[in-house]
Amino acid sequence: MDAARRAAENAGIAGKTRFEQHDLGVSIPDGKFDLVTAMFLHSPGRFDRVSVLQRAANSVAAGGLLLIGAHGSRAPWSWAGPDTIYPTAEDELTDLDLNPSEWDRVFVGPLERTANGPDGQVAVVIDTVIAVERRISEPRI
Numbered sequence: 001m002d003a004a005r006r007a008a009e010n011a012g013i014a015g016k017t018r019f020e021q022h023d024l025g026v027s028i029p030d031g032k033f034d035l036v037t038a039m040f041l042h043s044p045g046r047f048d049r050v051s052v053l054q055r056a057a058n059s060v061a062a063g064g065l066l067l068i069g070a071h072g073s074r075a076p077w078s079w080a081g082p083d084t085i086y087p088t089a090e091d092e093l094t095d096l097d098l099n100p101s102e103w104d105r106v107f108v109g110p111l112e113r114t115a116n117g118p119d120g121q122v123a124v125v126i127d128t129v130i131a132v133e134r135r136i137s138e139p140r141i
Contacts, residue, residue: 024052032061039069044079050095057098063136065106068092072110072126077117089128098132106131 001019008017020029025047036056041049053068060066071078072086087095089108108130115125 028052028055028059031059032064033059034061034064035067036060036064037067037069039067040071041068042071042080053092053096057096060134062134064134066103066130066132066134068128068130070128070130072128075115075117075121075123075125077119077121077123086126086128089130092128093130093132096130102135103132104135106133108132 001021004017004019005014008014008019018029022028024041036059038053038056041052043049057066070086070089070092071080072088074080074082074084074086078084089110093108109128110126111129112124112126115123117123
């Protein structure tokens with residue numbers, strides 16, 4: 001967190017940022033936020049990832065964005081087993097059980113990218129992305 005604080009100071013936004021450390025299985029930051037992200041929230045340990053992401057969604061303010069990036073495929077150097085099954089973005093969105101009358105889809109789907117491994121390996125991988133915006137009022141037409 002020290003590096004993040006220094007970066008915020010160097011960018012002149014230290015007074016507009018807050019850094020906290022949480023065990024996401026137990027707590028998340030209090031409040032409502034304009035942007036809530038969960039990037040590659042995967043672990044070889046067991047935890048209730050869906051509950052964590054649902055709590056994260058609950059902390060998105062009206063007009064705010066929930067952005068989730070996840071592995072959609074396995075890189076050859078991954079700690080995950082070769083038989084690992086990765087849910088699609090649509091499956092993950094369904095698991096979140098967000099009320100569709102409260103959210104607009106910005107993007108839900110796979111994205112392909114070139115990844116670089118720790119020993120210089122290169123592989124094309126798939127990421128799944130969920131970007132949804134909490135409505136301020138009536139649905140868009």
